[in-house]
Amino acid sequence: MAILICGGAGYIGSHTNKLLADNGYETIIFDNLIYGHEEAVKWGIFRKGDLKNSDEIEELFQDYKIDAVLHFAAYAYVGESVKEPEKYYINNVSNTLNLLKTMRKHGCKKIIFSSTCATYGKPVNMPITENMKQMPINPYGTSKYMIERILDDYHRAYDLEYVVLRYFNAAGADFGGEVGESHDPETHVIPLLLDAASGKKDEFKIFGTDYQTPDGSCIRDYIHVVDLARAHLAALKYLEQGRKSDCFNLGNEVGISIFELIETTRKVTGKNFKVIYADKRVGDPAVLVASSAKAKATFNWKPKYSDIETIIKSAWQWHENKAY
Numbered sequence: 001m002a003i004l005i006c007g008g009a010g011y012i013g014s015h016t017n018k019l020l021a022d023n024g025y026e027t028i029i030f031d032n033l034i035y036g037h038e039e040a041v042k043w044g045i046f047r048k049g050d051l052k053n054s055d056e057i058e059e060l061f062q063d064y065k066i067d068a069v070l071h072f073a074a075y076a077y078v079g080e081s082v083k084e085p086e087k088y089y090i091n092n093v094s095n096t097l098n099l100l101k102t103m104r105k106h107g108c109k110k111i112i113f114s115s116t117c118a119t120y121g122k123p124v125n126m127p128i129t130e131n132m133k134q135m136p137i138n139p140y141g142t143s144k145y146m147i148e149r150i151l152d153d154y155h156r157a158y159d160l161e162y163v164v165l166r167y168f169n170a171a172g173a174d175f176g177g178e179v180g181e182s183h184d185p186e187t188h189v190i191p192l193l194l195d196a197a198s199g200k201k202d203e204f205k206i207f208g209t210d211y212q213t214p215d216g217s218c219i220r221d222y223i224h225v226v227d228l229a230r231a232h233l234a235a236l237k238y239l240e241q242g243r244k245s246d247c248f249n250l251g252n253e254v255g256i257s258i259f260e261l262i263e264t265t266r267k268v269t270g271k272n273f274k275v276i277y278a279d280k281r282v283g284d285p286a287v288l289v290a291s292s293a294k295a296k297a298t299f300n301w302k303p304k305y306s307d308i309e310t311i312i313k314s315a316w317q318w319h320e321n322k323a324y
């Protein structure tokens with residue numbers, strides 16, 4: 001029995017692949033490498049392919065007995081999704097349907113889906129709990145919300161069992177330095193801060209300094225990628241035990257502002273760098289902080305690497321020695 005990891009050559013998928021392999025799972029990584037890296041597939045079997053091609057998914061299910069699917073493959077740039085919604089609905093929704101259709105055909109009934117706090121939109125109350133209304137404010141968030149709905153319909157009609165994991169901001173890197181974050185283009189705040197600290201970039205731009213927050217910058221909940229991987233392992237065991245299909249937030253339950261990130265980055269790296277006050281980025285809510293109480297109670301999981309200094313330190317180690 002094997003676990004299929006769609007998008008397993010990407011950032012969060014590669015860390016999860018490592019943990020699953022360490023725990024004795026046979027993994028098959030399916031990725032078109034549009035944003036992933038073949039060098040990141042250090043465990044399991046790699047099959048290059050695209051979810052847009054149903055025949056490639058079909059071959060995969062014919063070649064291997066797949067017990068469960070971890071589905072990370074998607075486009076995930078919020079700003080781009082506003083400009084090119086079609087691209088997002090095709091890849092994130094339509095191509096996911098190709099996967100679900102083939103799973104159904106082959107009787108594969110377990111899936112863990114990478115969703116996001118972006119499905120909540122701009123919630124008024126913090127921390128965000130799973131029962132709050134989901135009102136995404138950009139096509140990326142909507143595409144993920146649509147798959148959440150589709151999974152629930154498949155569950156009711158076809159007995160598909162799912163765990164939806166709504167991540168907050170993934171950050172950090174493998175402590176062994178084997179995998180890490182490497183996106184092109186890079187839009188995520190911590191790698192961009194590290195680019196400024198290392199001199200790869202001349203400056204770091206803060207998107208918005210007049211938010212309704214104590215220091216005026218955006219507040220986010222940064223969760224270590226290894227803690228996300230640990231939650232996937234727990235969710236897989238949960239599905240293997242035949243437990244109820246459900247949705248879970250994954251965050252640290254702590255809000256960190258951009259100014260706090262800048263200060264911690266300077267401390268961890270020992271480097272000073274230029275900071276520019278730039279305009280707000282369209283579609284950025286002021287504050288997003290998780291309640292992960294449900295995941296903690298259900299999975300017997302809690303973040304191990306919650307300290308922001310530890311998170312940035314691991315990202316910095318990767319940044320300075322990265323292999324891809």
Ligand SMILES: NC(=O)c1ccc[n+]([C@@H]2O[C@H](COP(=O)([O-])OP(=O)(O)OC[C@H]3O[C@@H](n4cnc5c(N)ncnc54)[C@H](O)[C@@H]3O)[C@@H](O)[C@H]2O)c1
Binds near residue numbers: 034117
């Ligand atoms: N990074 C975050 O902070 C964050 C937060 C919330 C949710 N998510 C979600 O988690 C998932 C993983 O995020 P990530 O940061 O690791 O992204 P990533 O881009 O590093 O990984 C996604 C992988 O999917 C692959 N892929 C995309 N479309 C594909 C297709 N049609 N066929 C085959 N492979 C395809 C890419 O090549 C890439 O390797 C995404 O679904 C994202 O929406 C990420």
Ligand SMILES: O=c1ccn([C@@H]2O[C@H](COP(=O)(O)OP(=O)(O)O[C@H]3O[C@H](CO)[C@@H](O)[C@H](O)[C@H]3O)[C@@H](O)[C@H]2O)c(=O)[nH]1
Binds near residue numbers: 288
């Ligand atoms: O150069 C930069 C880049 C970002 N930010 C700010 O940093 C915060 C985090 O931004 P970023 O790292 O781009 O993450 P998000 O836009 O929050 O998106 C990530 O986190 C979401 C969950 O919050 C996921 O859904 C997305 O897939 C993932 O890319 C935001 O307030 C940005 O305004 C800056 O100030 N300057």
